[in-house]
Amino acid sequence: MIGKLKGTVDEIDEDxxxxxVHGVGYVAYCPARTLAALPGRGEAAVLFIETYVREDxxxxxxxATVLEREWFRLLQNNVQGVGAKVALAVLSTxxxxxxxxxxxxxxxxxxxxAPGVGKxxxxxxxxxxxxxxxxxxxxxxGTIGFKQEIGEGVAPAPIADAISALTNLGYSRDMAANAxxxxxxxxxxxxxxxxxIRLGLxxxxx
Numbered sequence: 001m002i003g004k005l006k007g008t009v010d011e012i013d014e015d016x017x018x019x020x021v022h023g024v025g026y027v028a029y030c031p032a033r034t035l036a037a038l039p040g041r042g043e044a045a046v047l048f049i050e051t052y053v054r055e056d057x058x059x060x061x062x063x064a065t066v067l068e069r070e071w072f073r074l075l076q077n078n079v080q081g082v083g084a085k086v087a088l089a090v091l092s093t094x095x096x097x098x099x100x101x102x103x104x105x106x107x108x109x110x111x112x113x114a115p116g117v118g119k120x121x122x123x124x125x126x127x128x129x130x131x132x133x134x135x136x137x138x139x140x141x142g143t144i145g146f147k148q149e150i151g152e153g154v155a156p157a158p159i160a161d162a163i164s165a166l167t168n169l170g171y172s173r174d175m176a177a178n179a180x181x182x183x184x185x186x187x188x189x190x191x192x193x194x195x196x197i198r199l200g201l202x203x204x205x206x
Contacts, residue, residue: 001051002026002060009038009045015088017062019045028062029084032092037064052084061088067096067138074136079128081121089114090125097140101174102126103133104140104147110172143181150177159184162196171204179203 005028007021012035018025028047038045047062048069061084063069068091075087082090093114094102102110103126112122130148137144149155150163150173159180166176183199184191191199 001053002049003051005045005047005049005060005062007045009041009043011041012038017047019047019062026060028060029088030062031068031088033095034062034064034068034091059084063091065096067136070136071096071099074129074132075125078132079121079125081124086114086117086121089116095138096136097138098174100133100137100144101140101147101177103129104137104144104151105173105177106130106151107173110174143178146181147174147177156189158191158193158196161193162200165193165197166200166204175204176200 005019005021005026007019007026009017010020010025011018016027016029017035017038018027028049030047034047047064048066050061050063050069050072052059052061061072063072071091072087075082075090076084090099090111094110099111101107106126108119108122108126111117111125112119130151134141134144134148150160153160162180162183163173163176166179167173171179179200180196182203183196186199187195
């Protein structure tokens with residue numbers, strides 16, 4: 001089984017790339033975000049690989065980070081109706097931390113932004129992975145517990161009201177939650193919604 005490729009970029013196409021490793025070209029199907037981050041042809045690159053072996057084919061899926069590959073596995077192994085194509089679409093649209101945040105906040109619309117992912121599939125992703133998302137939150141690990149409280153509707157009223165007000169102004173739930181989390185650090189946990197909104201707006205204006 002192949003778990004990692006380290007070589008030079010030979011070709012980048014719409015849904016895959018070819019990595020040359022000592023003269024052998026490996027075709028790896030990747031999320032759009034991974035393909036966009038690859039260097040130019042002939043330059044050094046590393047991909048973390050998930051190898052699929054079936055009776056009729058062997059296919060490599062490539063990812064920029066180990067965490068991205070873990071989400072690829074999580075999506076397919078835990079959510080009914082999610083195969084490699086849908087998992088790649090999700091990871092093409094959202095980074096691991098963005099996906100973890102969306103699941104924690106139960107932001108179905110955010111997950112449904114991925115091409116080919118309808119509301120029902122997005123809802124299954126959010127529901128089936130809500131307990132697993134914190135362990136794979138990456139950069140979002142510091143606020144993931146706070147966002148889970150918001151998503152589950154158990155956050156204190158001032159916090160819920162402040163986030164609701166900010167989302168009504170057009171900010172995403174994730175942006176609003178980050179702003180309110182920063183406002184709480186500045187104002188303290190006992191701050192009322194008006195103060196959290198005011199400080200949250202200042203945070204969003206930066």
